[in-house]
Amino acid sequence: MKIIIADDNSFIREGMKIILSTYGDFEVLATVNDGQEAVDFCKNNEVDVALLDVRMPNMNGVEATKFIAEHTSCKPMILTTFDDDQYIFDAIKNGAKGYLLKNTEPERIRDAIKSVYHGNTVMQEVVLDKLKSNIDGSKKAETKIDASLFTEREMGIMALIAKGYSNKSIAKQLFISEGTVANYITSVLGKTGLEHRTQIAIYYLTGSLE
Template sequence: MSIKLVIADDDALIRESLKIILANDKEIEVVGIFENGKDVVKFLLDNTVDIALIDVRMPLVNGVIATLEISEKTNTKVIILTTFDEDEYIRDGIKNGAKGYLLKNTKPDKIIETIKMVNQGNCVIQDEILIKLSNNLGKEKIKESNIHESIFTERELEVMKAISEGLSNKEISKALYISEGTVKNYITSIFQKTGLSHRTQIAIYYIKGYDFSHS
């Protein structure tokens, strides 16, 4: 079965371009395009759709608020389109249940790949976005109580932070002066404690957990 998808963006050129690009993939069916968050939410409440590709900045209802309503009231998975100057929107989008984040200049094949991965149940955030969020996260004060009450060891937290910064296992082993095997063991422990199954999910969990005080 094809992946039923809607596109919401207030820029007509982007909407139409995405529709043409995505419709060329045999596994994707574009069932609607919208210019504001209010209309796309209304459509999704009345129709069964797999993926919603949503711009952050839209009239009437922005992408972040639309994401919350879609996540709470439908089974549609949201992928947010963003730009580098929208950190606050990105973090609020994570909090509101978005499953994917793409920069607007992402290549078509990457957009298609992300849509398919999210449809399969994965969370996907581009490395550039993760790194930017992590850098900004490091500038913000983290409450000591959050760390002390954590289910994770100090080393596990270091590994999670490194993953959120986009480091590979090899890079983490060098940064923390431990073997790659030990890194894998820590990641396995993190998976077991969180019920997660993918590195990107760990990054999202870390950013959510400490940026939003586990909300």
């Protein structure tokens, strides 16, 4: 797996390079100082996964995520010290395939990169908790989306996704099969142009596809 690391702290990015290079699965092609350098490298080279910090000069990690996701085959993944709600929302909406904090154990970072490489989306527990906290404690999830675009069943499934329910839990809650849940999710993704269920949760909570 070909990786780049973007972080304006040279100690962190070089340290991460050393750690990841000890795993035979990874080849760290480059370490760069900011989001713009990450974008430029991904445009001109074949990169599988880009590890991006959030706060960087010239172009931050959230902005770089959007460009990399839209214009390259590379999968952007946030690795940062910041778990600010807006950073999380924006990164996921912009196409981030993962959001982890730097204090995560190296083995978990390794496993997350591999999972993202294989097409999955990886969110650390604290990040998922941030998403779910928007509606925790409320009897009904408030949504800002136009309900007329979706069937009543699709709206119900999106609400449960926003609450953090798995497909299996949704199926049990609604007395339908997991395959039927998956079909409804596919329908929602098709109507919205979103790519995965975490983005559905963000969309349901914020009403924004941008």
